[in-house]
C-alpha cells in the first residue's frame with residue numbers, strides 16, 4: 001500500500017465492548033495503547049467521567065500516541081467535559097454501546113422507537129452483568145435480604161419484577177464475536193423466565209472497524225481537539241465539539 | 253426534638269414500620285402536622301442529596317421513599333384536618349419512550365409533601381397526553397422527567413405542544429441527563445436537579 005500510515009492511537013474502551021474490541025483490533029499495528037474501563041461505572045456518570053479523564057491523562061504521557069479513541073457513546077453525558085491536552089479525542093456519534101453494536105445510530109433509533117420495551121443483550125452485557133432473568137432475581141434477593149431486611153427485600157424484588165413487566169422483548173445483538181449460540185440461548189432463557197419476546201439482530205461491524213481504523217467521517221464520528229470537548233445535541237448528530245471556555249464567557 | 257429526629261432517621265434508613273409507629277406517636281402527642289411533615293421532607297431531602305453524591309444507590313432511595321409514603325398516608329388526613337389544602341396543581345409524567353420512574357415518583361412525592369395537588373400520568377407519556385391532562389385538570393405546571401439522552405427530545409416536543417395548544421401552563425423538566433442549559437434551549441419554564449430543588453422551582457414558578 002502506498003497510503004499514508006495510520007496515526008498511532010490509544011484506545012479506551014468500556015468492558016462491555018472488550019470482546020468486540022479484541023476481535024476487531026487484533027493485528028492492528030497502529031494501536032499503541034489500550035485501556036479497559038469497568039462496566040459498572042456506567043451507573044455513575046460522574047465517576048465514569050473522572051476515570052476516563054484519568055485514563056486519557058495517562059495515555060497522553062505515551063509520546064507515540066497521536067489520537068485517543070474512545071469506545072464509548074454519550075453514556076448519560078459521561079463523556080462531556082473530557083479533553084486532551086495534546087491529543088485529539090475521537091468517538092462515534094452514539095448514545096451508548098448499542099449503536100456501536102448495531103453499527104448505525106439511525107438503526108438504533110428506529111428500533112427503539114418501534115420497540116420501546118426492548119432490553120438489550122450482547123456477549124459483553126452477558127459477561128459483565130447479570131442480565132434480567134432467574135439468576136439475577138435470586139442473587140439480588142440474597143443481597144437485599146442481608147442489607148435491608150426481609151420486608152424491604154420483598155418490596156424491592158416486587159418492584160424490580162414490576163419494571164420487568166414494562167419490557168416485552170429481549171434483543172441479542174450478534175456481531176459475530178463470542179459464542180453466538182450460548183449468548184442466544186442465555187437470552188432466550190431470560191426471555192422465557194420473564195415472558196418476553198426474543199429477537200436477534202445482526203450487528204454491523206463497519207462502525208467499530210472504521211473507528212479503530214481511523215476512517216473517521218463527520219457523519220458517524222466526532223473528533224474533539226485540545227481545548228474542546230464533547231457536548232450533547234439531542235438531534236441526529238448526537239454530539240458536537242464545544243470549546244472549553246473559562247467560566248466568564250457564555251456558551252454560544 | 254427526639255421523636256421527630258427518630259422519624260427522620262427511620263425514613264432515611266427505609267425502616268417503614270418504625271416510621272409508621274413514630275408518625276402515629278407524633279400525631280397522638282398532638283405535634284403540629286406541618287412540623288411532622290417537615291421532618292419527613294428533611295429525610296427525603298437528605299436521600300436526594302446523598303444519591304446525587306453517589307453515597308447511596310437506587311435501592312436505598314426506593315426503601316426510603318416507601319417509608320415516606322407510608323408515613324404520609326397517616327399524616328395526610330391530619331394535614332387536611334389542620335386545614336392545609338393544596339393551592340396549586342401539577343401534572344407529572346415520564347416522557348414518551350422512557351420507562352424510568354423512580355426519580356419522577358420522588359419528585360411527585362415531594363411536591364405532594366409541599367402541598368401541591370399531583371396528577372401522575374405514569375411513564376411513556378406522549379406530548380398530547382400531557383397537554384390534555386393539563387387542560388382537563390387546569391394544572392399550573394406540567395412536570396416532565398427523562399432519564400435517557402435518547403428521550404430528551406420528547407421534552408422539547410411537549411413544550412412545543414403546550415405552546416401551540418394555547419395553554420398558559422408552565423413547564424418544568426428534570427432527570428439525570430437534563431440540565432438548566434437544555435431547559436433554556438427548549439424554552440421550558442423551569443428545571444430542577446433533584447426533588448428538593450423541584451419543590452423550590454415549582455413554588456417560585458407559581459408565585460411569579
Ligand code: B12
Nearest residue numbers: 042119351352353354355397400401426427428444446447
Ligand atoms: C433504575 C434504572 C433502570 C430501571 C428503571 C426502573 C424504573 N421503573 O424507573 C430499568 C432496569 C427498568 C432500566 C431500564 C433501562 N435503562 Co436504565 N437506569 C436505571 C438507573 C440505574 C437509575 C435511574 C434512577 O432511578 N435513579 C434514581 C432517581 C432517584 O434519580 P433520577 O431519576 O435522576 O431523579 C432525580 C433527579 O434527576 C430529579 N428528577 C427526576 N425527574 C425529574 C422531573 C422533574 C420535573 C424535576 C424537576 C426533577 C426530576 O429528581 C430526582 C430525585 O432527586 C440509571 C443509572 C443512573 N444511576 O442514573 C440507568 C440508566 C438511566 N438506564 C439506561 C439504559 C440504557 C436503560 C435501558 C435502555 C437498558 C437496556 N439494556 O435496555 C432501559 C431503557 C428502558 C426505557 N425505554 O426507558 C442508561 C441511559 C443511557 C442513555 N442512553 O441515556 C442509564 C444512565 C444507565 C447507563 N449508564 O447505561 N433502567
